[in-house]
Amino acid sequence: xxxxxxxxxxxxxxxxxxxxxxxxxxxxxxxxxxxxxxxxxxxxxxxxxxxxxxxxxxxxxxxxxxxxxxxxxxxxxxxxxxxxxxxxxxxxxxxxxxxxxxxxxxxxxxxxxxxxxxxxxxxxxxxxxxxxxxxxxxxxxxxxxxxxxxxxxxxxxxxxxxxxxxxxxxxxxxxxxxxxxxxxxxxxxxxxxxxxxxxxxxxxxxxxxxxxxxxxxxxxxxxxxxxxxxxxxxxxxxxxxxxxxxxxxxxxxxxxxxxxxxxxxxxxxxxxxxxxxxxxxxxxxxxxxxxxxxxxxxxxxx
Numbered sequence: 001x002x003x004x005x006x007x008x009x010x011x012x013x014x015x016x017x018x019x020x021x022x023x024x025x026x027x028x029x030x031x032x033x034x035x036x037x038x039x040x041x042x043x044x045x046x047x048x049x050x051x052x053x054x055x056x057x058x059x060x061x062x063x064x065x066x067x068x069x070x071x072x073x074x075x076x077x078x079x080x081x082x083x084x085x086x087x088x089x090x091x092x093x094x095x096x097x098x099x100x101x102x103x104x105x106x107x108x109x110x111x112x113x114x115x116x117x118x119x120x121x122x123x124x125x126x127x128x129x130x131x132x133x134x135x136x137x138x139x140x141x142x143x144x145x146x147x148x149x150x151x152x153x154x155x156x157x158x159x160x161x162x163x164x165x166x167x168x169x170x171x172x173x174x175x176x177x178x179x180x181x182x183x184x185x186x187x188x189x190x191x192x193x194x195x196x197x198x199x200x201x202x203x204x205x206x207x208x209x210x211x212x213x214x215x216x217x218x219x220x221x222x223x224x225x226x227x228x229x230x231x232x233x234x235x236x237x238x239x240x241x242x243x244x245x246x247x248x249x250x251x252x253x254x255x256x257x258x259x260x261x262x263x264x265x266x267x268x269x270x271x272x273x274x275x276x277x278x279x280x281x282x283x284x285x286x287x288x289x290x291x292x293x294x295x296x297x298x299x300x301x302x
Contacts, residue, residue: 030122051081059242060081101168106128111123125140134166149298169251175233175268186233219264232244239302253271256268
C-alpha cells in the first residue's frame, strides 16, 4: 500500500458471506474484487465462478433459475454462471448419469483465501470418492493481480486410489448480456468444425454470428479442432473483448454452445477432455498420477 490509502479495501477486497434468502439460501460465497474485475465463487458448487464483472459490467450468463442451494433436476437448477465445471463422472446427457456430472454439486473445502496488495488468491480442495470406488482429489486455485483484467484458474487432479482411475471434465464457460449481444464477433482458429445434431448442421451458415434473441430458438452445439487454444468474443457496443485460453495438452477438445432463445440468451465456450453425451470417452489416470488443467479468462477494453 501507499500513503494515499490506509485500508486495502479501497482498491481491492475479498469477502466471505452466506446468502440468506430464496432458492440460494445457505450458499457460501467468496466475493473477490481486484479493482478491475469482480468475481463470485460458490463454495457449495466446487468453487465454480458464479458471476464475473469487468468495471461493473456483467460478463457472465445467469439463467432464470439464478442460484439454487437445494437439489433439483438439472433444468431447474442450472444457473449457467461464468463457470460451471462438468465431470468428473459425466459430461452431457447419458442415461444413468447426472446431467453434466456431480462435480458442480460437491462442496469445496477452502484452504486459502487471501487478498494482498499484489494479488488475490483462493484455493480449495474437492474430493470425488466412493467406498469400493475411486478416489480423486481436485486442488483448485484462482489467482488475479490487483488492477488486472485477467483471472487464472489452475486445477490439479490427483488419483489418490491404489489403482488406475478415469475421469472427464468440461469447463462450461458462459457469456451473457451485455457482454453477449447481437453483432458481437466470435474469433477462433480452427481446422475443422463438427455440428452436433441436425439443427446445428442446418445452422452452419451462421456459425460465428451472434443474433438477437428469438422466442423458442433451438440451441446448437459445435465441436472445433482448434489450432490455437484460445477463443475471443468482441463486443464493440460496449467496447470490450473477452478471451478464454486453456491448456490444450490436457483439454484436447472444444465445444461451443449457442443458446439465442429469448430468456435463455447465452454463449458457452467449453474446453473439455472428450466429446460429450453418447460420444464421451473417459480419460485414464494412473494411481498417484496428477493431471493439470488451466484456464485464463481475460476482459479488456477495445
